[in-house]
Amino acid sequence: MSVYEEQLLSKIVDTGDVKALTRFGIARTDFSTAGGRQAYDFVLAYADSNEGKVPSYATLTAECPDITYIPGVTDSFEYLTRGIKEAAARRMILEKVNGYVDVETGRKYESEFAQKFGEESPESFGNYLRELADSITMRTSVRNQMATDVKLDFEKFLTEYRARKSGESFRIWKSAFPYINTQIGGYFSSNMYTWYARSGRGKSAVVMVEALEAAIQGATVLVWPLEMARYEWLARAYSYLSAKAGVFNANFDGVDYEAGFDNKALLMGRLSEESEARLVEWLRGLNEAVAGRIILRAADDEDFRDKSVRQLEADILETGAEVVVVDPIYYMDYEANTSKTAGGDAAATSKKLRLLAGRTKSVIHVITQAEENPSEKGDDGVRELKPPKRAEIKKTKAVLEDAANTFGIDTLAHEGRGVIELGKGRNGGEDARIEIVYLPNYGIVREIQSVEDAGKFASGF
Template sequence: MNSSMKFFSRMVDSKNPQAFDQYGITQQCFITSDEIDTYKALKKFIEKNSTTPSPEELTLAVEGFLYVPNVNSSFNVLAEEIKSEFAKYEILRVIQGQVMSNDPHKKMETVENKINKLPGNETLDWMIEQLQEIKAKTKVSSKIGLSFTKDYDWFFTEYENRESGNSFKIWPSKFPTINKALGGGFMAGNAYCWYGRSGRGKSIFCLEEAIESATQGATVLYWSLEMSAFEIYCRAYTSSSAKLGLFNTAVEGVDYEAGFPAKEILMTKLSPDYKQALKAFAESLNQTLAGEIIFRTVDDQSFDIKNVKQLEMEIEQIGADVVVIDPIYLMNMEKNTTGTKGGGLAETSKAIKHMSGRTNTVIHFVTQAEETKAQYQDDQRILKAPSRDEMKKSMQLLEDSSLTMGIDSLDGKGIIKLGKGRFGGEDQIVETIFLPNYGIVRELPSPEESKEQFKKSGDLPF
């Protein structure tokens, strides 16, 4: 006796009208007319009476229903058996269109059709998408959601796991004001948006956060969709060496702890001694950096698929904790289901937000801001972070972000303006030193902190 008839029989014996919904059983799971007719009859009876019919009533209603008394198998086991068969049928439909000549769930698009229409890589993408859909449809869940009154054990287990850092991570920002606004730092399962006008330092701020997370032990996946591998390595070496304060550099009469000079590295103008020192520093990172950064760059010949599914696959493959997408609008967009301008990016933003939760990762993404007259005063550009209304491409990015950060930089100074956030902090300004050529990108101390530092040094000027 097949699993379908056992499932139906157990439903009527146990008077369980929620079994279809509870175990995700739909009409599409069945292939024979007897199974489909029995499913329809049960659904119709349940909708009208809020309970199941008796075995006798169902037998009279559906000629092909075969009642199996005293079924020993659980609903969960039977649902898994039904969905296992359903998965086989669906795979056959993807390959050949139908399982039998009168298949009620026949597919018009098949592997053969796609091979004849599309390039090989696009056919593979389509096949992967189809198989992922089949996997999702055939997954069995014996329980829907969590009970607020009964699942307190789960809550305290999760609390302790988070407390110990096993199931949930907070990765502190490099900038203390951001940590205060977020209640400690960037939280796993959330997406964060960085935006600014062209050439103002968006990539630099995000790279600083990536290095900060890696310093704390995170595995960072960095999708650099504009910069080449050589350029981003130059910046990363400069920033990470500055973090260690390898050099002292005077800028406009002020001494700073600095890193290798980025421009000289990029232009290959380092002196022999500096070049040797840079090589030694690079060789030491494997021992000195607690975490790891995996770069995927625009000049990577194997980096031809840049969609959300590829991103999720790479997150799982390397076990990423933190992700940077720079910029989001150069990804391969999700399908524009609304037909509106920016609809593809909006769908991509939603997909990334959902994925951050599934993968329990922190995701930073970058987008642009509009060029406006507000950034000028008396025809001179001023230091002014863009407003949220000036965010380009799609306002959905704003909705999907746990915190938005508008940035600007000018003449060695930088600012980060905090926008919408779950823990407040809206419209706070983070003032920074911004000297990326020396790897110096850090928050300026507050007046209170500066005063405290002077007290400790015994050199208080007031």
């Protein structure tokens, strides 16, 4: 048994502070010997039976003869805990690599490291090593942060308030759609936002617009378009950004718009010579037009095999991403379904994403799909705009509970119009409705801004 273990137990006896075991997250498996674990169990059992009191040193040593009582320990609980946990982490590594004999049962265990190395693929073995590293980090973590007292710890609040005021610890990224900003104030760092629509209704286009707008504001944006090729996403992005720059003027149904490069012509490589020359010239100035960065990991990237939350976190940390898009969540590598319930893997993944947003202080936009609605069309066969409700979310309903806001989308691309509807608002905005001009082939996806815009859709909205 290490001296740290004996010092810790002795200090608990001297101070009567049995709650230190819980407060600092000390587990029985952190003790290296059967005698140490016996003493751990005895101290807790004694406290449970004696109104939280601890045994005397005489009682402890009598009941647990393998323990040496050390009087007058002045080292802090935090210091002693760190010593115990660091030793436990080293022990865990050696056990994984060399195998071990259980100190309580005497049972022998073979090397897990050697077994994994021989049986797993290199990629799976790499994931195993990352999980092992995470376990070591957790094993050595010393919990010492006390809960916040609402009445007394106001200085913590004021410190964070001042940091947010100066933009040091908190950012708000404005939406491309002004009414969303009016309703919820924009997208707050450390939050997850969920977008949903039926298949083919523009959810990827709308969220792409939000990502590009954040980059224009100076954000580093990471996009995971998990069902879209790199060139396809870039063509859409360049079409939108060139429309923002007003590269072309176009007239649709009597309304003049600032438009971008024809998306279909970009996809097919069929721009006119004049438009192609304008494209080259415009792209050369793009770096100055977009203050932030846009990092893309697309579906056809050959090295993009790991689509787990763990890999997403690695990408966020590597790029310094402040705004993240996952499109769609159900194409990610889901977390293990430890709850053994239907949809438990999706729920676990959603929860991990929500925690990841908080841990990295990023905004994470998550896209999912809504159930098809066979009654969308009226008797005349005409479909009206009808954004899906929260109950219609498909596959991953957990993303509702984990999101700060949810957005239902519907569009009528052939009519050039669409709707975004807030389905849930932690900070307000629930049931707010944003009417948009939707002409994505020309990079035009924006809120209705003028009488002329509204006039075009007078019969539709």
